[in-house]
Amino acid sequence: MPSCAVKWCGKHSKTSSYKKDGITFHRFPKIPELKEKWIDKVNRENWFPTKYSAVCSRHFTPDCFEYLKERRRLFSSAIPTLFLPILVSFVFIDIMLGKVKL
Ligand SMILES: [Zn+2]
Numbered sequence: 140m141p142s143c144a145v146k147w148c149g150k151h152s153k154t155s156s157y158k159k160d161g162i163t164f165h166r167f168p169k170i171p172e173l174k175e176k177w178i179d180k181v182n183r184e185n186w187f188p189t190k191y192s193a194v195c196s197r198h199f200t201p202d203c204f205e206y207l208k209e210r211r212r213l214f215s216s217a218i219p220t221l222f223l224p225i226l227v228s229f230v231f232i233d234i235m236l237g238k239v240k241l
Contacts, residue, residue: 141193
């Protein structure tokens with residue numbers, strides 16, 4: 140029963156599925172270099188995926204998937220790129236509000 144590893148995403152396989160809302164869950168890749176990139180994208184402090192950790196399909200562009208009959212498979216080279224916590228954008232907002240002086 141995986142939930143999405145991306146902070147603030149909150150998608151869980153209990154409440155989401157391909158049939159229900161088009162969400163699928165994808166385990167972290169086994170290839171170390173690729174896994175490293177996923178961890179980097181998930182962007183959580185002091186956090187490392189277990190073999191049960193997964194990222195939901197919201198974070199992948201449609202061309203990352205191979206579409207099968209009742210499900211879809213993530214291409215082995217796919218990297219999450221959508222709806223990710225990006226620290227830079229918060230700094231940017233703070234600059235706009237005048238909280239951060241450059
Ligand atoms: Zn997610």
